[in-house]
Amino acid sequence: MRLGGRLAGAIEVLEDIEKRKRPVADALKDWGLSHRFAGSGDRSAIGNIVYDALRMKLSHAYLMDSDSAAALGHAVMYRQWGFSPEALSAELDGDKFAPEMPSADMTKAFATRRLEDAAPHIQGDIPEWVQASFEENFSEDWLDEAKALAGRPTLDLRANTLKATRAKVLKALERSGAEAATIARNGIRIPAGEGASRLPNVTAELSFQKGWFEVQDEGSQIVADLAFPQEGEQVLDYCAGGGGKTLAMSAAMNNKGQVHAYDTDRKRLAPIIERLKRAGTRNVQVHEHTESLAPLAGRFDRVLVDAPCTGTGTWRRRPDTKWRLNQKNLEERISQQEEALASAAQFVRPGGHLIYVTCSVLPEENEAQVYGFCEDNPEFEILSAADIWAGLFGTDKPQPWSADMKTVTLTPASTGTDGFFFCLMQRKG
DSSP: OHHHHHHHHHHHHHHHHHHOOOOOHHHHHHHHHHHHTOHHHHHHHHHHHHHHHTHHHHHHHHHHHSHHHHHHHHHHHHHTTTHHHHHHHHHOOOOOOOOOOOOOHHHHHHHHHOGGOHHHHHHHHHHHHHHHHHHHHHHHGGGHHHHHHHHHEEEEEEEEEETTOOHHHHHHGGGGEEEEEEESSTTEEEEOOOOTTTOOOOOEEEEEHTTSSSEHHHHHHHHHTTTTTOOOOOOEEEEEEEEEHHHHHHHTTTTTTEEEOSOHHHHTTTHHHHHHHHHOOEEEEEEEEEGGTGGTTTTTEEEEEOOOOOOOTTTTTHHHHHHHOOOHHHHHHHHHHHHHHHHHHHHHHEEEEEEEEEOOOTTTHHHHHHHHHHHHHHTTEEEEEHHHHHHHEEEEEOOOSSSSSSSSOOHHHHHOOOOEEEEEEEEEE
16 A cells, blocks of 8 residues: 555544544454455554554644544644655655545645644643643643653563573564663663554564563563562562563562462453463462452562553553543542552551552542552551662663652653652551
């Protein structure tokens, strides 16, 4: 397919997402199934256009004076793929599969409108109702933080030190453009690329099948490191999900001690079994029911609560969720977080640590939760993350967002990662 067909396909997908209010991954999959002539490169390019459009939906619509799928698709070409309107017109000329060029009104709007004149939330490409939360969390830097969440994400990997060194994995993935991550000690990064460029399918690599590495955002690796599990300890990953942090902590403990993985959603937990086998872990126990955990109350050295959240920190990877989020969703997540913290706390031994993590950048889900929890549970106190951060990563690397370095927030703007919140609490002995 030429660019015109790819752009037309992306516009179809964007129209489907808007009309049927469905996840972008589902819409892209269905489009591919109904257009089997499209090759993998075509589907990847169409996906890039769709995701680029959704990441910057508000600012694209403002500059084009239209939020139609066609306007968004053309705005991607103009603003993110390096085409001027004239160059794009020339590129699509004679392509019978190309969409119509924007109307004269849209073309005029794009030529004359300035994004600086738009409302701040439009400049930041975030829902207007969350602007106040961004301002509370990031003060005068909130707009830069919002804009960074509208960029393309990198592909991040974690070298599994139970089977391979980072240097060994970098050598194996040399053709993929892999490089050492900036902060995470075992992190590996493949740049995001531009335009129609495709990220490599690293899970097809023999080195992946051998368990040498896992796909994991650098931010997720960092917070797993900050949990600071030690050899021989008893650790509980209370909201383990697919097991990314479980695997990272198991490797950090060199297969010594025990990591217990539990999640209320058994479907989310299911992939962990195959991942554990591939990684070569021997110190992980998986729990489907709280009944099997009950005898272990008050016995864990560390309990990690990777709490259910709005996922605002992952908007680069899941931009469609940005536009579906509402106040009711936030309130539901806050309630779930309170329940998760209260339930997990009972498993921490005296002198042990309770670690609270989210992939959100909203203070309602982060600082408000941990300070509120400690106020209601005075046997727990917040410890400073600064010393652990300096000891693990040094002071010469990008630093996370923090008002006091007691709690820290990782963001695309500050640390070049997805957004993650981290807080370390200790149960008084």
